[in-house]
Amino acid sequence: MSDVVLTIDNLTVALPSWSDRRNAVEGVSLDIHRNEILCVVGESGSGKSVMAKSVLRLLPAPHVRVTGGRILFEGKDLLTLSEPEIRAIRGGRIAMIFQEPMVALNALMKVGRQIDEVLEVHTKMRAAERRTRVLELLADVHLPEPERIIDSYPHELSGGQRQRVMIAMALAVEPALIIADEPTTALDVTTQAQILHLIKELQRTHGTAVLFITHDFGVVAEIADRVAVMRHGELVELGQTSDVLNTPQADYTKALVAAVPSMTPRARTSAPASAPLLIVRNVEKTYGRHGGWFGSRGRTVKAVQKVSLDIGRGRSLALVGESGSGKSTLARCIIGLEESDGGEIILDGEQISGLTRNEMRTLRRHLQMVFQDPFASLNPRHRIGDIIALGPTIQGVSKEQAWKEARELLMLVGLKPEAVDRYPHEFSGGQRQRIGIARALAVKPKLIIADEPVSALDVSVQKQVLELLDKLRRTLDLSMLFITHDLRVAATVCEEIAVMQHGLIVEQGSTADIFSNPQHAYTHALLQAVPGVAWQTRSAPSI
Amino acid sequence: MMKSFSQRFLHNPLVIVGLSWLTLVLLVAVLADVLAPANPFAIVGKPFLPPAGDFLLGTDSLGRDVLGGLIHGARTTLLIAVLSTLAAVAFGALVGAVAGYYGRWIDDVLMRLTEFFQTIPSFLFALVLIAILSPSAMNLVIAIATVSWPPIARVVRGEVLSVKSREFVRAAIVAGQRDSAILISQVLPNTLSPLIVTGSLLVATAILVESALSFLGLGAPNQMSWGFMIGAGRSFMREAWWLVTVPGIVILLTVLSINLVGEGLNDALNPRLADA
Structure with a gap:
C-alpha cells in the first residue's frame, strides 16, 4: 500500500x-x-509503551534494547539511523505526546518558547514568523487567549490546557506521525x-497518522480507526475498531472487552426501611487556614x-467526582484520618466526629477502609498474617485467634490460607x-x-475485585461508601450515587435515576464524557 | 528474577576485598591477648630496630614492639569507633524519627538543634569536648558520637517523611494503632537500608576522628591505638619510617575497606541505583 506511514x-x-x-x-x-x-x-x-518508545529510540539503553526486526518510516529503517538523523525525525517527522504534561513540559520555560523551540530546530523560520505560527497553533488546539497563553508558564495552566500545549x-511542524x-x-x-475530541479533529484536518497507546477500551471506542491488542509483548489481535469491539476473535480480547464496566446501572434493591447506619450532616473541611510564621x-x-x-x-x-472535588477528603473525615471543621458524623447512633484517636479506637471495629494503591497500602516488611491480624489484635482478639481468622479471610477473598506467612512483594x-x-x-x-x-488495577483484575467486593457486601450485609472518579465503576457496584463537584454534592439519587435522567448540568x-459511551449504551439495554 | 540481596552483595569483588581485610582486623582485635600476650607498652628490645629483624615490624623509639602495638591498637580503635557509631545511630535515628513523624513545631525544634550541631566544625568540636571531659575511652565515644549523629538524624527524618505518607501508615491509623507503635513497627523498619549504609560509612569517619585525637595525645590513656602510634613516631619519620608508615597504612586500608563494604551495601540494597 502506498499510504503506509510506518511499518513495524x-x-x-x-x-x-x-x-x-x-x-x-x-x-x-x-x-x-x-x-x-x-x-x-x-x-x-x-x-x-516499550514498542512506542522504540520507534523514536527512546528506550532506556543499554538495559532495554531492540534485538530484532525493523521499523520502516519514509523508506528508512529508524533502528539503523545515526544520532543526527534520528534527531531530525524526532519532533520533526514523528512527534510524541506524553502521559504527564506537567512532567513533559519544562516548568521553567514559557510554553510559547517551548513550542517555538521545535520550530527553531526543525524549520528555517525567523523569530517573528515563528511567533505568528505559535499563536496559530495555540488557537488550533482551542486554547483561549493565545496571546496570554504564549507567555504563561506550565504551572499557570490546568492539566487539560497543558496537554493542549503538548499537542x-x-x-x-506538521509531522507525518504522532505517537x-x-x-x-x-x-x-x-x-x-x-x-x-481535539486529537481526533486535528488528526482529520491534518491527515496525520496517530499511534495511540491506551489501556482503556472506552477510549478506543471513542477515537480509534483500527485496534491492536497486545499481551505479554505479543500482538494478540489486530483489526477494525468496530470488529474488535463488537466481535472480538481472540479469547484474551473477549475477556478484556467483557471486563469493561458497563454503563448499565444497578437496579435498586427493595429498600429496607430502617434508620441509616451512617449519617453525615453539614460536614465542612477547609485547608490552608493557618498562615505561616511571618x-x-x-x-x-x-x-x-x-x-x-x-x-x-x-x-x-458511590461518591463520584473528579480530582479536587473533595470526595477523598470527605472519606478521610469520616474514617478519622482528617478532622472535619464542622458538622456531625454519626455512625450507628454514635457521634464519631470530634473524637480523639484514643476515643475512636474502639469504634474502629465498626468502620474500615480499603485503600487506593495496593502497592503502597501493605507494609513491605510485614507478613500478610500480621497485616490482616493487626486490627483485631488492637481490638483485643488473641494473636492465635486473629491469625486463624486471617487464614479464613484469605480464603474468603479467594487466596490460599498459606499466604499468611508470605510478604506483600x-x-x-x-x-x-x-x-x-x-x-x-x-x-x-x-x-x-x-x-x-x-x-x-488493570481492567480484567478490576472486574474481579469489583465482583468480590459486591459479593462480600451482600453475604456479610455490609454498608459501603465507594469513592470513585469513574461512573462506569460506580454503576457496577452501587445502588446509589452522589455526585460531587467543588466540595459540594450537586446531585444524589439512585443509580438508575441518575443515569436515565440526570438533573444537574455537571x-x-x-455522563457524556464517559469514554466509549456510545459504544457501551448501544450494546446495553436502553434505559 | 531479581538476584537476592546476598548474591548481589557477595558477588561484588570490591566487597570481598573489603570484607576480607575487615574480618582480619576484627579477628586480630578479638584475639589480641592471644596473638600478642605482652603488654604493648612493655619495652622488649633496642629502640629503632628495623622491620623484618627480631620483630616483624621493628621497634619504636622506646623499644616497644610495633606489631604488638598494632594488634592492641586494632582493639581500641575498633571498639571506640563501633561504640560511638552505635550511639550516634541510636540517638540520630531517634531524633530524626520523632522530627519526621510528628512534624510541625517538634520538627522545627529538633532540626534547628541538629543544624546547630552540624554547623560546628566536627573535629574542632570533638577536640573541645575531649578537652572539657578529659581524655578517656568512654569520653572519646561520647565526643565522637556527639559530632556524628546529625547526618543520621537527617537521613532518618527524610526517610520517615516519605514513608509516613504511604498508605500502609494510614491503614495502621485506621486499624487503631498508636503513634509510637506505628513509628516503631511500620515506619522505622522501612528506613533501615539507608540507615545501615550511612551507619557503616560512619564507622570509617569515627576511626579517622579517633586516630586524629589520639595523634594529638587526646586519645584514651594507657591504651595503645593506631593514631597514638603515629603521633609517637612522627618526630622520627626520617630515622624510622616504619613507625608512622605502618599504622598509617593500616588505618588507610581499614577505612577504605569500610567504605568499599558500605558502597557495596548501598548497591545491593538499591539495585536500581547501582545499574543506572
Missing part, C-alpha cells in the same frame, strides 16, 4: 536479565496508514473527552462544604487488593469505605 516489522525488544520475562516486545508487526488512528491496547506490562507542540502514549490517563474524565495568610481551599449524606444498612453509595496488584479487602474485613466492620480501590457532562 517483527520487532523484538529485550529486557534486562533480572526481569521476569525475556522480551518486552516479541515479534510484533504493524502498519500505520496515513490519516488513521491506530490504538494499541493492553494491560500494564503488555509492552505497548500544539507535536503539531508544530501518543496514554495522553489522557492523567486527566479528569470531562477533560479527557475534550482532549480526545503572618502570610495562605490561600484557603474549601475542600468540603456542608456536605450531608446517609447510607442505609446493607446499602452502598510476592503478590500481584489484584491479589494485594484482595489482601487489603481482607484486612478491612478483619474487624468485622459494619461500614467499609473504599477509596478508589480499583483505579490502580452530572450530565460527566
Whole structure:
C-alpha cells in the first residue's frame, strides 16, 4: 500500500536479565496508514509503551534494547539511523505526546518558547514568523487567549490546557506521525473527552497518522480507526475498531472487552426501611487556614462544604467526582484520618466526629477502609498474617485467634490460607487488593469505605475485585461508601450515587435515576464524557 | 528474577576485598591477648630496630614492639569507633524519627538543634569536648558520637517523611494503632537500608576522628591505638619510617575497606541505583 506511514516489522525488544520475562516486545508487526488512528491496547506490562518508545529510540539503553526486526518510516529503517538523523525525525517527522504534561513540559520555560523551540530546530523560520505560527497553533488546539497563553508558564495552566500545549507542540511542524502514549490517563474524565475530541479533529484536518497507546477500551471506542491488542509483548489481535469491539476473535480480547464496566446501572434493591447506619450532616473541611510564621495568610481551599449524606444498612453509595472535588477528603473525615471543621458524623447512633484517636479506637471495629494503591497500602516488611491480624489484635482478639481468622479471610477473598506467612512483594496488584479487602474485613466492620480501590488495577483484575467486593457486601450485609472518579465503576457496584463537584454534592439519587435522567448540568457532562459511551449504551439495554 | 540481596552483595569483588581485610582486623582485635600476650607498652628490645629483624615490624623509639602495638591498637580503635557509631545511630535515628513523624513545631525544634550541631566544625568540636571531659575511652565515644549523629538524624527524618505518607501508615491509623507503635513497627523498619549504609560509612569517619585525637595525645590513656602510634613516631619519620608508615597504612586500608563494604551495601540494597 502506498499510504503506509510506518511499518513495524517483527520487532523484538529485550529486557534486562533480572526481569521476569525475556522480551518486552516479541515479534510484533504493524502498519500505520496515513490519516488513521491506530490504538494499541493492553494491560500494564503488555509492552505497548516499550514498542512506542522504540520507534523514536527512546528506550532506556543499554538495559532495554531492540534485538530484532525493523521499523520502516519514509523508506528508512529508524533502528539503523545515526544520532543526527534520528534527531531530525524526532519532533520533526514523528512527534510524541506524553502521559504527564506537567512532567513533559519544562516548568521553567514559557510554553510559547517551548513550542517555538521545535520550530527553531526543525524549520528555517525567523523569530517573528515563528511567533505568528505559535499563536496559530495555540488557537488550533482551542486554547483561549493565545496571546496570554504564549507567555504563561506550565504551572499557570490546568492539566487539560497543558496537554493542549503538548499537542500544539507535536503539531508544530506538521509531522507525518504522532505517537501518543496514554495522553489522557492523567486527566479528569470531562477533560479527557475534550482532549480526545481535539486529537481526533486535528488528526482529520491534518491527515496525520496517530499511534495511540491506551489501556482503556472506552477510549478506543471513542477515537480509534483500527485496534491492536497486545499481551505479554505479543500482538494478540489486530483489526477494525468496530470488529474488535463488537466481535472480538481472540479469547484474551473477549475477556478484556467483557471486563469493561458497563454503563448499565444497578437496579435498586427493595429498600429496607430502617434508620441509616451512617449519617453525615453539614460536614465542612477547609485547608490552608493557618498562615505561616511571618503572618502570610495562605490561600484557603474549601475542600468540603456542608456536605450531608446517609447510607442505609446493607446499602452502598458511590461518591463520584473528579480530582479536587473533595470526595477523598470527605472519606478521610469520616474514617478519622482528617478532622472535619464542622458538622456531625454519626455512625450507628454514635457521634464519631470530634473524637480523639484514643476515643475512636474502639469504634474502629465498626468502620474500615480499603485503600487506593495496593502497592503502597501493605507494609513491605510485614507478613500478610500480621497485616490482616493487626486490627483485631488492637481490638483485643488473641494473636492465635486473629491469625486463624486471617487464614479464613484469605480464603474468603479467594487466596490460599498459606499466604499468611508470605510478604506483600510476592503478590500481584489484584491479589494485594484482595489482601487489603481482607484486612478491612478483619474487624468485622459494619461500614467499609473504599477509596478508589480499583483505579490502580488493570481492567480484567478490576472486574474481579469489583465482583468480590459486591459479593462480600451482600453475604456479610455490609454498608459501603465507594469513592470513585469513574461512573462506569460506580454503576457496577452501587445502588446509589452522589455526585460531587467543588466540595459540594450537586446531585444524589439512585443509580438508575441518575443515569436515565440526570438533573444537574455537571452530572450530565460527566455522563457524556464517559469514554466509549456510545459504544457501551448501544450494546446495553436502553434505559 | 531479581538476584537476592546476598548474591548481589557477595558477588561484588570490591566487597570481598573489603570484607576480607575487615574480618582480619576484627579477628586480630578479638584475639589480641592471644596473638600478642605482652603488654604493648612493655619495652622488649633496642629502640629503632628495623622491620623484618627480631620483630616483624621493628621497634619504636622506646623499644616497644610495633606489631604488638598494632594488634592492641586494632582493639581500641575498633571498639571506640563501633561504640560511638552505635550511639550516634541510636540517638540520630531517634531524633530524626520523632522530627519526621510528628512534624510541625517538634520538627522545627529538633532540626534547628541538629543544624546547630552540624554547623560546628566536627573535629574542632570533638577536640573541645575531649578537652572539657578529659581524655578517656568512654569520653572519646561520647565526643565522637556527639559530632556524628546529625547526618543520621537527617537521613532518618527524610526517610520517615516519605514513608509516613504511604498508605500502609494510614491503614495502621485506621486499624487503631498508636503513634509510637506505628513509628516503631511500620515506619522505622522501612528506613533501615539507608540507615545501615550511612551507619557503616560512619564507622570509617569515627576511626579517622579517633586516630586524629589520639595523634594529638587526646586519645584514651594507657591504651595503645593506631593514631597514638603515629603521633609517637612522627618526630622520627626520617630515622624510622616504619613507625608512622605502618599504622598509617593500616588505618588507610581499614577505612577504605569500610567504605568499599558500605558502597557495596548501598548497591545491593538499591539495585536500581547501582545499574543506572
